[in-house]
Amino acid sequence: MIYDTILQAIGNTPMIRLNHIADEDSAVILVKFEALNVGGSIKTRTAYNMICQAEKEGLLSKDSIIVEPTSGNQGIGLALVGAVKGYKTIIIMPDSVSEERRKLVRHYGAKVKLVHDSGDIGSCIDECLQTALRMAKENPLVYVPQQFSNPNNTMAHVNHTALEILAQVDGPIHGFCSGIGTGGTITGIGKTLKEKNPDMTIWAVEPEKAAILSGGLIGTHIQMGIGDGIIPEILDRRIYDDICITTDDEALEMAKRLAREEGLMCGISSGTNVVAAVKLAKKLGAGKTVVTVLPDTAERYFSTPLFEE
Numbered sequence: 001m002i003y004d005t006i007l008q009a010i011g012n013t014p015m016i017r018l019n020h021i022a023d024e025d026s027a028v029i030l031v032k033f034e035a036l037n038v039g040g041s042i043k044t045r046t047a048y049n050m051i052c053q054a055e056k057e058g059l060l061s062k063d064s065i066i067v068e069p070t071s072g073n074q075g076i077g078l079a080l081v082g083a084v085k086g087y088k089t090i091i092i093m094p095d096s097v098s099e100e101r102r103k104l105v106r107h108y109g110a111k112v113k114l115v116h117d118s119g120d121i122g123s124c125i126d127e128c129l130q131t132a133l134r135m136a137k138e139n140p141l142v143y144v145p146q147q148f149s150n151p152n153n154t155m156a157h158v159n160h161t162a163l164e165i166l167a168q169v170d171g172p173i174h175g176f177c178s179g180i181g182t183g184g185t186i187t188g189i190g191k192t193l194k195e196k197n198p199d200m201t202i203w204a205v206e207p208e209k210a211a212i213l214s215g216g217l218i219g220t221h222i223q224m225g226i227g228d229g230i231i232p233e234i235l236d237r238r239i240y241d242d243i244c245i246t247t248d249d250e251a252l253e254m255a256k257r258l259a260r261e262e263g264l265m266c267g268i269s270s271g272t273n274v275v276a277a278v279k280l281a282k283k284l285g286a287g288k289t290v291v292t293v294l295p296d297t298a299e300r301y302f303s304t305p306l307f308e309e
């Protein structure tokens, strides 16, 4: 099969059973390996859907400039989609995100604007958003997808990621867990899986130092892509049954184990998700099935503690 553009190859990522990380008396853990997605992360799906829907709604013209505040992968996804579709793209990022993310955005031909993160990621992300909205006010060609409030972010998972999971997994799914950046993943996948099996358990996962849903204080952490210090508009807080908190060390150690024991080169928030999946699998017990996602590839973390010896 020949694709007209790389955009047609988005999605249909493999679902893989973990063989060394889950205990024998626990549920089976299956991971959707989004490192193999176009653009190296789950966020290419949401970038593509938000831009396609904006086109359908007449919000974009050929001269439009896509401007988005993001802590990383969404920017890479939008830069990629912008490159293929011919839109200028400007990504506004906290300066605390890994250098690889900035370089990748620039490599797709988009511009990067950095905002200083002085240790409160929530206010930094908000400043990125305010900058984007100011730009939109000053220039009518600017379109801001606003992943934190755009329902087409969630719909990418309702219509694609979740349906792929249901098609890939034989039998019922008893548990699902996911960290929260915009909340699109947990809301979109969670909603569709729960419709299929209302008795299932869904856990939200939060970094210890940005456990805003649990009422914790917001600081800086290394679980990039989640725990942005805000409660996103598109997050449906009724979708999860419980919250699991993970430390940076736990997430890092698990991301390293996934590479060394399972051959899965994934980012730190993948470690976060699997730390929670192991706990959920233990709670549900043998004979059950737990699903989570590995949102991105390890290859955008060379400059982070993930690659420190």
Ligand SMILES: Cc1ncc(COP(=O)(O)O)c(C=O)c1O
Pocket: 041, 043, 072, 073, 074, 179, 180, 181, 182, 183, 184, 185, 186, 224, 225, 226, 267, 269, 270, 295, 296
């Ligand atoms: C590495 C990583 N993990 C997890 C997430 C969280 O996904 P969502 O925004 O759907 O909550 C993101 C989102 O950007 C991400 O980049």
